[in-house]
Amino acid sequence: MSSQQHDRDRATLIGSTAIFMWSTLALLTALSGNIPPFQLTAMSFTVAFAIAVVFWVKQKISIISALKLPFKVWILGIFGLFGYHFFYFLALQNAPVVEANLINYLWPLLIVLLSAFLPGEQLKWFHIVGAIAGFIGAGLLVTKGESFSFDPQYAIGYLAALICAFTWSCYSVLSRLFGAIPTYSVGGFCGATAILAWICHIFFEPTIFPARAEWLAILGLGLGPVGLAFFTWDYGVKQGNIKILAALSYSVPLFSTVLLIVFGLAEPSISVIFACLLIFCGAVLAAKDYFK
Numbered sequence: 365m366s367s368q369q370h371d372r373d374r375a376t377l378i379g380s381t382a383i384f385m386w387s388t389l390a391l392l393t394a395l396s397g398n399i400p401p402f403q404l405t406a407m408s409f410t411v412a413f414a415i416a417v418v419f420w421v422k423q424k425i426s427i428i429s430a431l432k433l434p435f436k437v438w439i440l441g442i443f444g445l446f447g448y449h450f451f452y453f454l455a456l457q458n459a460p461v462v463e464a465n466l467i468n469y470l471w472p473l474l475i476v477l478l479s480a481f482l483p484g485e486q487l488k489w490f491h492i493v494g495a496i497a498g499f500i501g502a503g504l505l506v507t508k509g510e511s512f513s514f515d516p517q518y519a520i521g522y523l524a525a526l527i528c529a530f531t532w533s534c535y536s537v538l539s540r541l542f543g544a545i546p547t548y549s550v551g552g553f554c555g556a557t558a559i560l561a562w563i564c565h566i567f568f569e570p571t572i573f574p575a576r577a578e579w580l581a582i583l584g585l586g587l588g589p590v591g592l593a594f595f596t597w598d599y600g601v602k603q604g605n606i607k608i609l610a611a612l613s614y615s616v617p618l619f620s621t622v623l624l625i626v627f628g629l630a631e632p633s634i635s636v637i638f639a640c641l642l643i644f645c646g647a648v649l650a651a652k653d654y655f656k
Contacts, residue, residue: 372604379600379609385593387619392589394629395581400569401453404582406561407574409445409554411586412594416551423548431552437545441553444535445594446560451528459521462507463514467525469502469617474533475610476650482540482606491607494650498614501642504635505617536601536610543602550598554591611650614643 396404420430433441455464476495480487514522565571574582585591600609618640624630 374604375600375602376604376608378596379604380612382593382597382600383609383612383615384619385588385596386616387589387623388584389589390620391623391627391629392581392584394624395578396585397572397574397578397581399572399574399578399582400565401449401456402561402565402569403571404585405449405453405590406558406565407582408585408590409558409561411583412591413551413555413558415587415591416548416554419548420551425548430549431555433545433549433552437542437549438552438556440535440538440542441550442556442560444531444539445553446557447531448528448535449557449561450564451524451531455521455525455528457521458524459518460515463518464521464525465506465617466503467522468528469499469506469614470526470529471533471536472610472613473499474529475536475613476607478533478537479540479606479610482537485606487607490649491611494611494646494648495614497642497646497649498611501639501646502614502617504639504642505621507635536597537606539598539601540606547595547599547602550595554594605651608647608651611647614646618643 393404399407416430417427419425420427452468455468473495476491477487479485597609600606618636621630621636621639625632625636
């Protein structure tokens with residue numbers, strides 16, 4: 365194995381840790397109580413930004429230099445982190461949760477398709493089939509194997525969920541074009557997202573003071589799925605195999621469901637087993653060239 369391939373595999377492995385961290389999002393959000401969504405986002409990203417500042421200081425990186433990024437990089441970072449959460453909450457407020465989440469989970473499939481336009485990337489049939497299998501598996505988890513329907517009265521919510529999916533997929537794919545921008549700069553995006561989320565919270569939500577146990581959940585969010593995960597994902601999509609990362613991303617709803625079942629917040633079912641098989645087989649198929 366060449367040194368270049370070894371580095372690419374290592375970056376893919378590091379990027380995949382974001383998937384496991386995002387799997388804890390639903391559990392930690394449930395444990396955070398009834399904190400309004402923008403307040404929870406603001407608090408979590410504030411923790412993430414604080415951790416980034418500590419890292420910069422420890423590594424003797426000037427905060428000014430860490431934040432001194434090209435304007436288009438700032439636009440992409442804020443568009444990705446804050447834009448995704450903004451449209452996600454908008455979707456949940458204007459459409460049923462099941463349908464909104466199902467549309468949102470188009471983002472891994474969109475990453476696979478959009479990555480074909482990146483320099484040095486090639487889209488093959490097994491990438492597409494693997495991603496579609498993962499989407500079907502995610503659909504089984506989101507709908508719990510039950511039927512669902514799209515009602516025209518929720519068009520705004522559906523559109524917001526679709527924009528949400530395109531936002532994260534475009535952010536992930538376009539980040540690869542800025543591979544020279546160090547991953548620690550994601551801390552700046554976390555800080556900007558925290559500020560915008562606080563503004564949205566002040567204007568649109570009541571403030572709820574967390575209880576002691578809820579503070580731990582918020583800290584966990586800032587440390588993991590709404591913190592470190594964005595750093596490892598950034599490194600993975602910039603330096604690793606973006607198609608494999610996209611296919612593996614369908615494991616998020618799977619692991620999330622398993623965690624909820626383990627903690628007694630969800631019930632096991634046959635649909636979970638089928639979803640597991642579809643997501644696993646889809647990920648293996650999408651990674652076919654990697655195993656070769």
